[in-house]
Amino acid sequence: MYIAHVREADKQVQTLKEHLLEAKQLAECYGAKLELTHVAGLAGLLHDLGKYSDEFQDYIQKAAFFPEAAVKKRGQVDHSTAGGKLLFNMLHNRNNTIYEKLLAEIVGNAIISHHANLQDYISPSIESDYLKRVQDKNLPEYDLAVNRFFQDTVTKAEFTEYIAAALEELKRFINDIPTQSFFLTKFVFSCLLDADRTNTRQFEEPASATAAPQYKPSFDSYYQKLMNHLASLKAKNNADDPINQLRSAMSEQCEIFAEKPSGIYTLSIPTGGGKTLASLRYALKHGQIFGKQRMIYVVPFTTIIEQNAQEVRAILDDDEHILEHHSNVVVEEETGDEHEDGLITKKEKLKLARDNWDSPIIFTTLVQFLNVFYAKGNRNTRRLHNISHSVVIFDEVQKVPTKCVSLFNEALNFLKEKAHCSILLCTATQPALEDVKYRLLKDRDGEIVPNLADVSKAFKRVEINDKTDKPVTNEQLAEWIRADIQALGSTLVILNTKAVVKDLYEKLQDMSLPVSHLSTSMCAAHRKVQLEEMRKLLRKGTPFLCVTTQLIEAGVDVSFKCVIRSLAGLDSIAQAAGRCNRHGEDSLRDVYVIDHAEERLSNLPEIEVGKGIAGNVLARYKKKAEKYEASLLSQTAMREYFLFFYRKMESNLNYYVPEADKEMTKLLLAHAVENDYVTHYRKKKGTSFPLVLNGSYKTAADHFHVIDQITTSVIVPYGEGKELAAELNSREWVEDLTKLLKKAQQYTVNLYSQEFNQLQKQGALVAHLDGMIYELKENWYSEEYGIDLKGEGGMAFTSF
CATH class of the missing domain: 3.40.50.300 (P-loop containing nucleotide triphosphate hydrolases)
Structure with missing residues (x-):
């Protein structure tokens, strides 16, 4: 009996044959969505082939049943290379077709990467991490593991027939190898990851082994x-x-x-x-x-x-x-x-x-x-x-x-x-x-x-007032609001940076009416409460002031009497206008666009460029409003804005990876003739690059961040947050963990690396499960600002 997994709680064993065949079945189910049943199933069937080695079986037996005798530590036995190596040896020789080689490369990469990330077929250092694994790496018990696989799991004849079916699927699916191969590899990888994790989970928690949901x-x-x-x-x-x-x-x-x-x-x-x-x-x-x-x-x-x-x-x-x-x-x-x-x-x-x-x-x-x-x-x-x-x-x-x-x-x-x-x-x-x-x-x-155009006219709710002729400071803005707030009514002020938002909020604390503040430093549950408090005031018609960044302007259902928006992209101005007189309570209300004198936008190039182009549109509108159907928010104005914006930002539209000196589109989707890594390989090695694919998948993934700075999620002590952190640290059963993880998202805040490091130095963070979950201590979270980097928070209730 060859072991795949041992349940820690009761030492029950899942055999390797069971795991491989069940993972194959799940992967087939997932792959069938794109008519890639056998392509995905092949990854499930081979992913843990290396566990047939004596080295792994000796390790798992001792680690599970005789830990005092265990010599190997976790992660020291390579069990993921063998499956990729088998495909490469069978399908990647001189006489194999391009589709056979492609099948070996796509499925093989998924297999060797199923506990890490997809490997580079060729990297910026002009090496192939994929080839190092499937071709160059010496696995002393490789032949033994392959023989046991064909004796214990499937016969060679069955396997050959299965590969033939996978090849037919691949030929039908792919008609543009360079572009589609990345997404295809990712899809197969996704099927394998979910099949492997799901089957392991079903073994760990048999009650979770339910049929695929029908929606x-x-x-x-x-x-x-x-x-x-x-x-x-x-x-x-x-x-x-x-x-x-x-x-x-x-x-x-x-x-x-x-x-x-x-x-x-x-x-x-x-x-x-x-x-x-x-x-x-x-x-x-x-x-x-x-x-x-x-x-x-x-x-x-x-x-x-x-x-x-x-x-x-x-x-x-x-x-x-x-x-x-x-x-x-x-x-x-x-x-x-x-x-x-x-x-x-x-x-x-x-x-x-x-x-x-x-x-x-x-x-x-x-x-x-x-x-x-x-x-x-x-x-x-x-x-x-x-x-x-x-x-x-x-x-x-x-x-x-x-x-x-x-x-x-x-x-x-x-x-x-x-x-x-x-x-x-x-x-x-x-x-x-x-x-x-x-x-x-x-x-x-x-x-x-x-x-x-007719629909937009029918929905007109606001007048855009261009006040950008002279830059204003927070002090001047505060004076204007204090003087005119009764006439303005409930007012939303949207500025471009957190720093000026917080400064203006503090300057307006002496006002007799309520002043509120929204921030991404608050967890979702906290913002939800804040927004509901605002809506109550809006429903009552109580004048109040909200100062915030652009986080409020994309789709948040609030309706103020007046909006003041710091100049930014025309789309942002339009979205900010959508928070004014949203439900047509009045015939028309005012949206004021200002040029803020104290915002520092050098680290926010999109906002800075958008601000410049929007300013140009505003200037042209003053001269020739009829060109824009007498509306700054018309489809004509918006299309002109985006055409100019994308033209100005053309060199920034393709995610650039400085470490590779390449755009990600070239790392992932390039044709062989476009890939200078392949040219350098030929010069360096004196031979043609031997693979069909030449993407640098690992390099691209390592350096991809939608937000420029890396963030870490931290559970905060707001509402149920503290109790959820304790439960996540103590629960044994996966089913409970699944529900708790979903619930905990409402009580997390994403911290930039410098914020995370600052809080860690102050002892404000508690790490659970060796740093897999982080919890913020109470003094570092306030009702007013959310995360408080100075540790002067505390959760005493602060009203609006």
Whole structure:
């Protein structure tokens, strides 16, 4: 009997044959989504082949049953190289076809990397980490392990037949090897990771071994509940108001449009037009007709996840199956390839917790979405296969970070062309993503709302007042607000940097009316409470002031009497305007655009460039307003803004990796003739590069960060945060951990490395499970600011 895993609690054994065949079966199920059943299954079948060696079997026996006699330590026995080596030896010789070699490279890379990250086929140092493993590395018991595999798991004849089926699938799937091979490799890798982790989890927790969820009945039920809700809106007294009739008409247009085949479409409903429900209607109807497995709702900031998720939960009457994924609570370790070695400890259970986006409706962020495709960390990649066959809705899509535009477009193109997804780009300020080098393959006539210009005029709520002729300081801004607040009414001030926001907030503390503050230094649960307090004041008509950064402007459902916005991109000005008179309480209200004198934008190039281009549009508008349909927020003005913005930022649209002196598109998607690494290899080695693929996958992943600075999630002592941190540290069962990890996201804050280091030096952080989870001590969190780097917080209640 050959052992794959030993359960620490009761020393039960999972045999290697069981694990390989069960992982194969799961991987086949996942791979079938893209008609890659055998390609993905091959990875599952071979991933732990190296565990057939005497070295590993001796190690696992002693480590599990006789720890005092164990000589080898965790991670010292290589069990992941053998499967990749077998494929390379069988399929990567002179007489093999390009597809045989491609199958060996794609599946082999997934196998050798399943406890780390995908390896470089060629690296900036002109070496091949992949070849070092599958060709050069000496495995003394390789032949023994292969023989045992064919005796114990499958016969050679069965294996040959299986490979033939995988090759046929690969030939049908791939028609553009350089571009599609990266996403294909990532997909196969995702299938393997989830199959391996899921099967191990099912062995550890037999009660979790449930069948794959079937979501169509849920979508049918969800659709009916949504329609009932929309019917109740039509029964209200104000249903015949022109605006409500227009909302209803756009919602019905989404229903009709849902019958079109899957593609990349735009939904440009103006602010206040009922975008969330209209897009939900499209998604549920389209999902019913075309058999989609889930709906994924992607937002730019965590601020609006809880708001939108709460609204959808209430309408669909379902708390359990709607997942909010803000960030990764568990810190992934930087480990060697063989870290998981068969002993299922408490730390391993944290990795096994179901965190693979298998819910029917998911709310997540742009950061998390992009991480699935491009970031390092198996937890990120594990989710990729579950994005296939989805309706993916991007809310406020203009907020895609400039440096990620090309990567974003390529990911969406793959989802549309190969992964059976339908994609909806929702915003009143559509960016020109189809007009860049790596362009987005939008469908023709893909705008759902007809007569956009007329619709925008009907939804006009505000007048934009250009006050940028003279820069203003915080002192001058505070004086203006103090003098005019009664006339202005409830006022929202949005500035570009945290520093000036905090300074203005402190300057306005002497005011007689309430002053509030929102910050990304607050956890989601805290911001939710703050926003609800604001909404109460807004409903009562109580004058008050809120000072914040742009985190509030993308989709947060608040409606102020007045908005003051520091000059930034035209899309930001439009989104800020969407927080003023949002529901048409008054005929028209004022939005003031100012030029702030004290903001330091040198480290915020997107805002700085956007500010300059928006300033030019404002100047042209003054001279010729009719060119922009007499509205700074018109589609004409927005398109002009984005064309100029992307032209100015052209060199920044393709994520640049300084360490490799290359753009990520070249590291991941380049043709062989474009890859100078291959040219250098030929000169250095005196021979042609022997692989079909030449991507630098590990290098790219190591250096990819949506946010420029690396962040670490920390559980904060707000509300249930402290109790959740204690529970995560003590729980034994994976099922409980899964639920707790989801809940804990509401009580986490992402810290930049300098903030994290500063708090660590002050002794403000408590590490659990060897640094896999971090908890913040109480004095370093305040009701007013959230994370307090000075340790002067405390959670005494501070009212508005």
